[in-house]
Amino acid sequence: PIVVWFRQDLRVRDNPALHAAARTGRPVVAAYVWCPREEGRWPTGGAARVWLHHALDGLTRTLTRTYGAVLVLRDATRTSSFEELRDVARACGAKDVYANRVYEPWKIARDDTCEKALASECGIRYRSFNAGVLYEPWDARPDATDDACWNSGYGSVRFFLRACAALGEPPPPLPAPASMRARLPVERRPRSVALESLGLAKMPRRRGGGGVIDWAAGIRDAWTFGEDGADASLRAFLAEGLAHFDAKRADATTARISPYVRHGELSVREVYRAAKAASVGSRKSQARSAGVFLRRLAWRDLAYWSLWRFPHLADEPLRPQYASQWWAVPWDPDPRGRGDSVPRAVSIVRRRWDVFAPCSNDANLRAWQRGITGYPLVDAAMRELWITGYIPNYMRHVVAGFLIEYLNIDWRHGQLWFHDTLVDADVAIQGFMWQNGGHSGMDQWNFVMHPVYAAKSADPDGEYVRRWCPELSKLPRDYAHCPWEAPATTLARAGVALGREYPKRVLVDLEGARLKSLRAVVEVRRA
Ligand SMILES: Cc1cc2nc3c(=O)[nH]c(=O)nc-3n(C[C@H](O)[C@H](O)[C@H](O)COP(=O)(O)OP(=O)(O)OC[C@H]3O[C@@H](n4cnc5c(N)ncnc54)[C@H](O)[C@@H]3O)c2cc1C
Structure with missing residues (x-):
């Protein structure tokens, strides 16, 4: 079997790690490890945890409905991702772990540690893929190719776009695997904890034994979680919103896709392709709106590049x-x-x-x-x-x-x-x-x-x-x-x-x- 380690890519569409694993024809074990200790100084915040809970629930349903697979959930609050992956791999007899890359410097370091330890301690191969950005930070190197960005102190997104243009178009999104072997004999199935036990959406109680303070009710009302919700938001935006992409309004017609992109229920490559396609042959105003929208995706890549290049970005003044x-x-x-x-x-x-x-x-x-x-x-x-x-x-x-x-x-x-x-x-x-x-x-x-x-x-x-x-x-x-x-x-x-x-x-x-x-x-x- 191959263990596919899900992280910020909670989807089956355009999921290169899952796609590659399914194509081997070997059984695939989908796993998610909850490990806030490995999130550096920025462990997932309260609202994002609630979202994560529902995104994991959505992914579990999709895997079961489409492939008869389960999502193995592991709690590493007292252990580490490495230990949990090692145990999952040992339980099912996997010799490979596939994952899509993440870009926060502390997570890159964690992944390096995992890769080395899996190889040296268990003889397990680790393979990683790009599913999170249009251009990976180490490929888009504006500071290596463009002196002007240092001289002018960076500024705007243009210097970054120039560096990306040299790399050509990002690869097209992949479809969800058409089929996937997921069944394992009972004795080879890795243990999984219940989603609720991770406590991601656990609400506090009022002091003195009072009722539950359900601060997440508004979040649940406002959103449809999971890949289906992501898809619906993107389609609605392309059909009705893109032509009026007006950023200067309180109720602006924007895509409202950021949480899906953040947790990986929606692939940024899919968004990019869809917006590009919508701009081709369309009216001038729509093409202009699509251009503005596509720049937003470039800003996103630039932010990831910046954090990779300047790891203290979220903590100390860059200047x-x-x-x-x-x-x-x-x-x-x-x-x-x-x-x-x-x-x-x-x-x-x-x-x-x-x-x-x-x-x-x-x-x-x-x-x-x-x-x-x-x-x-x-x-x-x-x-x-x-x-x-x-x-x-x-x-x-x-x-x-x-x-x-x-x-x-x-x-x-x-x-x-x-x-x-x-x-x-x-x-x-x-x-x-x-x-x-x-x-x-x-x-x-x-x-x-x-x-x-x-x-x-x-x-x-x-x-x-x-x-x-x-x-x-x-x-x-x-x-x-x-x-x-x-x-x-x-x-x-x-x-x-x-x-x-x-x-x-x-x-x-x-x-x-x-x-x-x-x-x-x-x-x-x-x-
Ligand atoms: C102070 C501040 C904090 C922000 N914090 C976050 C954050 O934590 N997470 C987050 O996803 N966005 C953040 N943004 C960027 C932006 O406001 C949101 O991405 C956007 O409002 C999400 O709504 P949308 O999906 O309708 O975006 P749209 O405007 O329709 O854009 C589409 C996508 O492009 C990306 N994007 C848009 N604007 C930016 C930007 N300025 N920088 C980088 N990527 C962008 C997002 O992935 C977004 O979903 C922040 C902006 C500001 C000013």
Whole structure:
């Protein structure tokens, strides 16, 4: 038999490791090992764990329905991936382990260790494939081929696109294996734990023996998990969304595929091919939209390249001089110094905080996290994030900009919160984007989204705000984004008392705060 080790590729379509194993005609044993200890400083956050639970459930169903196979689940919280794989291979008599590659530097190191130990201790061959990116980081080498990227300090995605263009088109996606041998004699079947026992979607209980706090209900309502959900999202986007791919709206018509791509229920090569095909022979506007969309996929590869090239991307300023930048709320690398703002799901008590429990020592940071800053667009987005585990790209820029430029809070606090609340939380993309927002990244943001002016173009009718901040639902559209400007009678008619139904602004002097941020950056640059 061959053991196929699933990781961030929880699908049967365009799964090169599974495809190669099935083609040998030998029995295939599908395995997944849960090992948060091997995830470096970024163990999977709370919302992403919930997603992972459902993605594993979906993969199990697909394997059983299509091939009569099971997914062997192993819990390595007290062991290691190597030990679990070794035991699975020994149980079924496998001499090969196939896996699709992952790109976080600490996981690359883990895979190297596994490969060596499997070979030296058990005589097991390890073979790996690319299923996660269009171009692997060590192939797309902009710094090796393009001097300009060093001289101009990187910036944008163009330098990376140039390097990728030299590599030609990415390979086409593979179909799901038409058939696969999966049956093993009972005595050769490896032991598997129950999915529930991994505790990925376990909800906390209220203190004092109260009921369950089901914080994942909104996530379950908002999404259809698994390959079928991924496929449906992509098809719907190609049919209706691609032509209007408008990034500057709160309710932007984007693909909403990021969590599927993150957990591997959807292959990025399949997305790429489908978008390319949709752009050929289509109207000029659709071809242009497809071009913008395809660039998003290039940004994704660039983020992976960046994390591979700069392993501290998610932890320290990429431009080292920014380590001395002034922040009203600086970053403390010691979680104890950050009070309760350690990721809730991976905190010592291993449970996510009740919505009403404090999340951080700092009042402004806490208000941002909980969506009670008094700025409706920011609050709407942060509440959508909390409830559904997702917000579109434009809104991520709005809330990140607000945290950094107006609240003057170190970007790493925002990154940590996103890591725990996003269902698509991805260390590479997070590090890349938050660094850019925090001035220390490759492509420093040279814009800031004013929470009121941006709102007027992103959500002109206030519908987005009304959906996520229902306490403002009766306010006339002119005041939906600035309730503090509404006359007292209008507020009273809408049933809003600022400071009671809806919070007062945590910060009134936006321009003053922005100036502080600018000064801090200028100081760094001068020094
Ligand atoms: C502060 C901040 C944090 C972010 N954190 C994450 C994260 O943890 N995980 C994540 O997947 N995306 C992240 N993004 C990027 C982007 O916002 C999301 O990928 C996008 O909103 C997902 O929605 P969609 O599937 O509709 O994307 P679309 O806009 O339709 O794009 C399609 C796909 O392209 C990729 N993509 C899109 N934008 C980017 C980008 N800027 N950088 C890299 N890849 C991109 C994603 O895989 C996405 O699914 C972050 C952006 C910001 C500003």
